[in-house]
Amino acid sequence: MNQRLVLFAKYIVTMDRPQPIEDGFVLIQDSRVLQVGKREDFYFVPSLRMLDLGETVLLPGLINAHCHLDFTAFKGKVKYQGGFREWLRQMGMIGRATTSVEFKKSIEKGIKESLAYGTTTICDVASSWESYALLLKSALRSVVFFELIDMAQPSTAQYWKNFQTRLKSVLRLNPPTDTCGWGLSPHTPFTVSKELLQLAKHYLSDHRNISTTIHVAESREESRYFKKGSGPMADRIKVLNPIWTIPHGTTPVQYLSQNGWMPKLDLGVHLNEVNQRDLKSLAKNRTAVVHCPGSHAYFGHKKFPYAQMKKQRIPVCLGTDSLASNQSLSLFREMRLFKKNYPAVSFEEVLSLATVKPAQALGRGDELGKVKPGYLADLIGIPAPKSQRLKRNLYDYVVNYKKPVCFSMINGKPQLQLAVSKR
Ligand SMILES: [Zn+2]
Numbered sequence: 001m002n003q004r005l006v007l008f009a010k011y012i013v014t015m016d017r018p019q020p021i022e023d024g025f026v027l028i029q030d031s032r033v034l035q036v037g038k039r040e041d042f043y044f045v046p047s048l049r050m051l052d053l054g055e056t057v058l059l060p061g062l063i064n065a066h067c068h069l070d071f072t073a074f075k076g077k078v079k080y081q082g083g084f085r086e087w088l089r090q091m092g093m094i095g096r097a098t099t100s101v102e103f104k105k106s107i108e109k110g111i112k113e114s115l116a117y118g119t120t121t122i123c124d125v126a127s128s129w130e131s132y133a134l135l136l137k138s139a140l141r142s143v144v145f146f147e148l149i150d151m152a153q154p155s156t157a158q159y160w161k162n163f164q165t166r167l168k169s170v171l172r173l174n175p176p177t178d179t180c181g182w183g184l185s186p187h188t189p190f191t192v193s194k195e196l197l198q199l200a201k202h203y204l205s206d207h208r209n210i211s212t213t214i215h216v217a218e219s220r221e222e223s224r225y226f227k228k229g230s231g232p233m234a235d236r237i238k239v240l241n242p243i244w245t246i247p248h249g250t251t252p253v254q255y256l257s258q259n260g261w262m263p264k265l266d267l268g269v270h271l272n273e274v275n276q277r278d279l280k281s282l283a284k285n286r287t288a289v290v291h292c293p294g295s296h297a298y299f300g301h302k303k304f305p306y307a308q309m310k311k312q313r314i315p316v317c318l319g320t321d322s323l324a325s326n327q328s329l330s331l332f333r334e335m336r337l338f339k340k341n342y343p344a345v346s347f348e349e350v351l352s353l354a355t356v357k358p359a360q361a362l363g364r365g366d367e368l369g370k371v372k373p374g375y376l377a378d379l380i381g382i383p384a385p386k387s388q389r390l391k392r393n394l395y396d397y398v399v400n401y402k403k404p405v406c407f408s409m410i411n412g413k414p415q416l417q418l419a420v421s422k423r
Pocket residue numbers: 066067068125215269321322
């Protein structure tokens with residue numbers, strides 16, 4: 001049976017129209033938006049549920065394009081002391097010592113925090129794979145990227161065989177749904193072997209429409225490894241896997257390109273260390289880039305080349321990364337940090353990095369990231385501003401909003417509604 005619901009709100013930031021709507025309504029049928037407009041233009045429809053959100057700014061739900069829910073409970077557990085490889089090694093140690101129950105608790109905490117801060121879609125890289133079943137049951141819309149990493153494996157062929165067996169069994173037990181899909185995430189170009197990149201690439205050729213994400217060109221150490229075949233990363237790999245082929249004279253992006261991966265890569269994460277050729281390759285392959293401002297600041301990486309990417313029309317979106325290298329899973333905070341680093345970028349454009357842009361990067365720009373007829377009803381609400389200045393500058397207000405949201409709806413279902421003053 002068709003369920004119709006109308007939401008009224010003081011302001012609606014649609015990300016579709018140039019100006020926010022004052023005193024607006026959103027008519028929803030089942031999981032999708034049917035109509036958006038001014039309250040005065042709304043005609044009553046029989047058997048309709050109504051929800052007046054009062055002094056609220058309604059906007060599209062935020063999309064976190066990169067997260068590791070597994071590591072929510074790792075906040076403050078690994079200290080970064082200037083060595084990225086060393087940080088990764090310690091993360092691996094803690095990860096191996098974490099039980100399945102502990103991972104589940106960590107993921108649940110992350111889901112709760114994400115919902116509270118207005119995330120409605122999350123791209124989660126799953127190391128433990130526990131997040132898949134939990135996200136499937138949760139309200140969040142999600143893409144769970146099962147992680148591939150064979151750096152310390154004695155046999156890549158056996159690892160890949162086991163990976164596929166596990167994948168089949170997980171998907172048989174919990175088939176994907178309308179709100180929870182899955183993808184593949186080779187961890188990085190330096191922790192996944194050439195052989196595994198080839199196996200995964202062939203798998204993707206046989207299984208179309210599977211999304212992919214990889215951490216690429218994040219740190220100076222990674223750049224050095226690919227350019228000179230030396231440094232802490234090379235030293236560590238020589239210990240773990242003496243027969244590993246260490247690259248030389250290339251960049252992480254070019255290395256992926258040489259291995260035929262660039263046309264397969266949907267979401268490249270980080271891309272702090274890129275040259276002109278890398279940027280051209282990203283643009284040519286329409287690879288979207290996920291920038292994680294909080295995690296970027298934590299590691300003190302080289303300035304993220306936003307202007308150069310924009311010039312090349314490379315879509316950029318925001319992610320939180322994990323709490324092992326960030327303080328919060330709030331995309332509002334990521335937007336604020338981004339704006340601080342790139343003050344010339346408009347507030348509206350900053351908001352698009354957590355709404356419209358990631359929706360496009362996920363190949364869902366025609367149904368996510370906007371409040372628009374035909375789009376999925378993934379909406380959030382925050383209390384409307386009181387000052388006249390902010391009422392005139394709603395994008396500024398939204399980007400600088402610091403508290404949990406007061407309303408959230410995913411797939412047409414309200415998830416959270418805190419008291420807001422009525423008109
Ligand atoms: Zn990450």
